[in-house]
Amino acid sequence: MISVEVQYFASLRELAGCQRETLSTGAATAAELYDEVKAKHAIHLCRSSLKVAVNDDFASWTAPLADGDRVVFLPPVAGG
């Protein structure tokens, strides 16, 4: 198990009911971590419409996670 900090923005923050949380997880990748988070908070957004950032930069869903990583799931953006 590793410990990761997950941060939420916009619609995901409202669905998760918190800004950030520390999770102890067996997830090997960001994709697996999202599946856990999705189930935990009953989030209906599908992964294909999200992006993921690890340690403040965009990352691949299949990149391995390490202990202490900061992970952010990004809903579709709407700047401008």
Place this chain on the structure above:
Amino acid sequence: MFRIEETTVNGDALRSELAVPEAGGCAIFEGWVRNSNEGRAVDRLDYEAYKVLAEREGERILAEAVERFGVERCLCVHRVGELAIGDMAVWVGVSAPHRGAAFSACRYIIDEVKSRVPIWKKEHYTTGDTEWVNCAQCAGHGHALESSLYARQTRLPEVGSDGQEKLKGSGVLVVGAGGLGSAALSYLAGAGVGRLGICEADRLEASNLHRQPLYEFGDVGEDKALLARRRLATLNPFVKIEIHPESLTHANADRLLEPYDVVVDCTDDFNTKLAINDAAQRAGKPAVFASIYQYDGQLQVMQPSSSSACLRCLWPEAPSPLDTGTCEQAGVLGAVPGVFGAMQAMETLKLLLGLPGLAPDELGLVDLMSMEMRKLRITRNPDCAGADGCVRTSAGPELEIDYWSMPAQARGGLVLVDIREAEETLASPLPASDVVTLPLSGINVDSPPLDRERQYALCCASGQRSRWLADALHARGFAGVRSVAGGLSAAHQGK
């Protein structure tokens, strides 16, 4: 500089930061909060940002704009927090020596910021309810709007809602966003194919426009992959468009095809077609080919299986570009690639929907002058077919070099050979000294006037003819022959 700000944006102060002696003007875009969106009356907005990543991605976009358009200064500031109607949400300013670059870069920055920077917008409606913009469609709330796009095609018994789901779950790579690609991409996006990849390295030329209705006159000089993505995203915002601004080669074809279910060949270059064919064979994915010559064209659907013929069964090696002809050399009426690109979209949709299409042992021939259509039976070439189909595993040596970006010392060891025809050479000489001119039409590949011991860099207009000649000479023992990737146009683009 890209900045996220929590208080009112001061456009005048920002504007003064753009002024440098090199600039002949500036283009400024201001985005304001308006009082309605998609028919609903809006009261106010909340903007939220993932600040660290937003500023990092924003800086990347500004650096891309400087690199791509050669502008002097780029600034962008985006607000976060609560905004009222009329407040400024975003400010983009670009200064440049000339207006064209300033307008293009400004447009590029705002488009990229809207689609890439992690900033979110929550609309508060006058009715009291709220919604995070862009989240509705992925959460299913936008389903009614999306499905109305496909109402006419889901009515067909062969499509229906099940077929539409199949299309949405599919990914198609279109190689080449030119005449064939304009039509193929438009119809595939319109049909709701879930993911569309666009592989295209060229910039738009005015002579493209008569056959490439994806683009506009004002866009000449810009990257076609970016322009195509912008246009297709407005046509169907529910399709995910992925751009690959590079040329497909034997070296990168496997990587490019990997994320997709079907590949559509919309190129006019035989080497690229063979690279697509070989990679599709290796990956076990179908490929839809079209080739045109003036008013004629042919269509082939390659299905990897032991019984199906592939492109190499017909053409084991690339024919000479002098025999096939490109649009540039042979001429073309714009509607011709339009017809064939639409047919490629049709064959692709049938593949995705599991409907009967052009059989894998058929070559479709269409003459648009006489309006004759026929199908030729093609058989698998036993010399091409291995035990597991027509897989060609060795990609061959890498014969292309980035000549124009090589250091002078490395270029010195190569004899630069201009293989274009005399009129082309006269119209635009290669930007180098000591060029040997050797027009392709006068070269006998079996006895070329070249030295087997020397190193040559062959150059044509776009790298297609030189690539073919390098292949042909290499096969005949001229090991020191290389092709200048991208030809003369790569020198102009500073690649």
